Amino acid sequence: MINYYRRKNIHESIENRLHRFRIFQNLKVNREFYLLAFFLFLFLIIIIRLFFLQVINHNTYEGLLSEQHVSESTLKAKRGDIYAHDKSANPVKLTENITTYNVFVDPKFIRDKKKFIDIITPVVYQHLCELYGMQKVTPLECVQNVESFTEQNFLPKAPEFFYYGHVDMGSGVFNDIISSGYNTFDWTEYNNQIQQIISGFNSGVAYGLIKSKLDQHIYIGLKKKNYLGFFYNTNFLEELKKLNLNYVSIENTNYVYVLPEEIRNTTKDTIGLRTLLDRYGYLQNFKNIDKVFVIQENRYVKIISDANPLIAQQIKQLKLKYYQERNSDRIPILHGLGLEPYTRRYYEYGSFLSNVLGFVDKNSTAFYGIEQYFDSVLRGKDGKIIGRSSSWIGNVGANEFQIEDVENGNDVYITVDIGMQKEIETIIKGFYESLKADSVSVLVFDPFEGQIIASANYPSFNPNGYNNIFEKQPLGIEQKDVINDITYIDIPVYIITGGEYKLATTIERNDITIPKYIAKNINGPQVFVDKNISMPYEPGSIFKAFTVGIGLDTDEIRFYDFYNDPGEVKVGQFTIKNASKDCMGDHTFLHGFVWSCNVGMVRIAQKIGKDTFYNYIDKLGFGKLTNIELAGESEGYVEGISTVSDARFFNNTFGQGLLATPLQIAAAYAPLVNGGYYVKPTIIKGIYNKKTAIYYPNQKKIIRQIFRPETAEALKIGMLNVVQQNREVTNVAYISGFTIGGKSGTSQISYKGKYQQGNGRTNGSFVGLLTQENPKYIVIVQVRRPRQTLWGFETAGKIFKDVAKFLINYSLIEK
Secondary structure, three states, X not given: OHXXXXXXXXXXXXXXXXXXOHHHOOOOOOHHHHHHHHHHHHHHHHHHHHHHHHHHOHHHHHHHHHHXXXXXXXXXXXXXXXXXXXXXXXXXXXXXXXXXXXXXXXXXXXXXXXXXXXXXXXXXXXXXXXXXXXXXXXHHHHHHHHHXXXXXXXXXXXXXXXXXXXXXXXXXEEEEEEOOOOOOOOHHHHHHHHHHHXXXXXXXXXXXXXXXXXXXXXXXXXXXXXXXXXXXXXXXXXXXHHHOOOOEEEEOXXXXXXXXHHOOOOOXXXXXXXXXXXXXXXXXXXXXXXXXXXXXXXXXXXXXXXXXXXXXXXXXXXXXXXXXXXXXXXXXXXXXXXXXXXXXXXXXXXXXXXXXXXXXXXXXXXXXXXXXXXXXXXXXXXXEEEEEEEOOOEEOXXXXXXXXXXXXOOEEEEEEEHHHXXXXXXXXXXXXXXXXXXXXEEEEEOOOOOEEEEEXXXXXXXHHXXXXXXXXXXXXXXXXXXXXXXXXXXXXXXXXXXXXXXXXXXHHHHOXXXXXXXXXXXXXXXXXXXXXXXXXXXXXXXXXXXXXXXXXXXXXXXXXXXXXXXXXXXXXXXXXXXXXHHHOXXXXXXXHHHOOOHHHHHHHHHHHHHHHHHHHHHHOOOOOOOOOOOEOOOOOEOOOOOOOOHHHHHHHXXXXXXXXXXXXXXXXXXXXXXXXXXXXXXXXXXXXXXXXXXXXXXXXXXXXXXXXXXXXXXXXXXXXXXXXXXXXXXXXXXXOOOOOEEEEEEEEOEXXXXXXXXXXXXXXXXXXXXXXXXXXXXXXXXXXXXXXXXOHHHHHHHHHHHHHHHHHHHOXXXX
């Protein structure tokens, strides 16, 4: 009763207060009043909340909404092409941007799996055994490709036999250490087995294997296993096995899969695998590794990678052919077969000019040469289509699109003559094999325009298969010289440490207990390097032309001035000697140049002094970049005048104790024959801008005049005399009826601070002028570590003569 009266008093009190306001004079406070007040309060809260959402935070939520309803598509820019030219100055395209395809299957749309597999098997076979990517397939490669596709082994695996080194038994007798079984293994029987398998491996056999594998991969439902990756590192695989993870499956030695059904907690259960992947540096390669640990629907099965456009066209024709043939729910029988196009760089001429071109990898990253240097010019700029979209109907409203135009890459035209380049590449390949050299390089340079007309290296590489360069093989007895002969020290040898290949040290190369590997191409990644611009060396006697030129230009000597040559000169604790006995006695400086007399160069150096010598050397571009338009140029090395000793100074005058590239030498020889001017070296003829449709020709740049015209004329005569009077050079470089100028050089290679003696321990060089009267070309030949003979005139000189004969006929050089 008391509570009743209390509530009544409260209601009356509220009524009295409200009645003070005219609009509430008739209001009764009861249960209906409280219910109405409650809903009015909720309504007020909603109004306030909407005010904050739509007014105060309007911009924030509009941005979030826009993000959820915006679709963005990338328009890929087409990479520009690289052109050289033929003899008639017609442009020749050296690069292509081709579209290859991944072929995949979505099992969800397949109802008659047997018929589906029967239809696509011939196409898969054609990819594996006829046209694998852009390459035609040999019978052996066909079997190997089917092996890889089916993850089965049909060919017998060759045992790994290693040559470990030899043991000195005394009296010049060495005992070779070879893997046990090498001498007893029947290689004839092994090769016969391979041939039998190849001969019996016809399309019928391959079809059966392909169908079986497709049947395993194509199924509707959840994936039983997710592919983690292919791992080379044996240490990683061993540690992975020791973890004994029930959700990890290692198949065919290197393939690792995850069994997601065995994972209960994707965070806790996978810590061990994640940690191991991170420790070996693999974790960063996964964009979203969590997906690997989750059961996934089998919606994407890739059956072909990098399919040729012809293969893709066949698939399109098959889909069209069978379009009307549908399953029970009206879906075309091949509806689940799809193509994923992607663009890759292709080099139609293979290894031709590869060191100049460089290459672009599958990730569109450019390496070496023109490709890397002009990457920003060639790459272009991708475009975008940004539009408002709906989850139901996709993009909405034509005026809702924002388009950023694609800018295709520009084309680069280079100064190389393809006819000249092709023949020179053929010439040096033959000499490389006969001279047993590490490498052979030739550069053809226009001394008046500063243009590179040809730049050849051997060995080189095929940019379409750049990954093949990294393939290794056991070092066998056939390659025993690589570790037994010190002259092969520049050839890389590998050992396995921590499950991975690493370069062997000198001690490890000689360790007869360690298995060793070499690159399948012997030279390994060194073949990527353009020796004409990136590997400086001591040029030797071809450098004497600069010393003589400086002496003549400063009027410190004249060609017919006499000097006395005792055969050697003592400089402190060092003795400088001549290589030729023809140098001794009283002779002219021309004679000293013709017979390549070191003492004669010292006499010139004593007259001109350090300051003058190094001032000229600096102006000639030694010790600094030429800024040629190729990636990876080296500046070489010249010691500074403030620290150079007298002995080093005198050695520099005949090309020892400094480093230069063939390009630096060619550019520095140009002033000696073109009237005295240093012209900036270039390999660029022009650039075509796709956006403006304008071709921008490259302009010749004369940097400075270094020599007087009369000095240049005298040097041309001097080089003519070398070829005509030095019997050693005459025998290898003289061409009847033509005024050929030249200078040979032989430079010893320093190893552990000492110059080595004998075959394989020198670099041979030759600089030739075609011709002395009208020097259209400067030809630089370099032979690294020839093992048949050590003298430059017998190695580089012979190569020059073959190149010169070709150039005379090719360019119609007059007598």
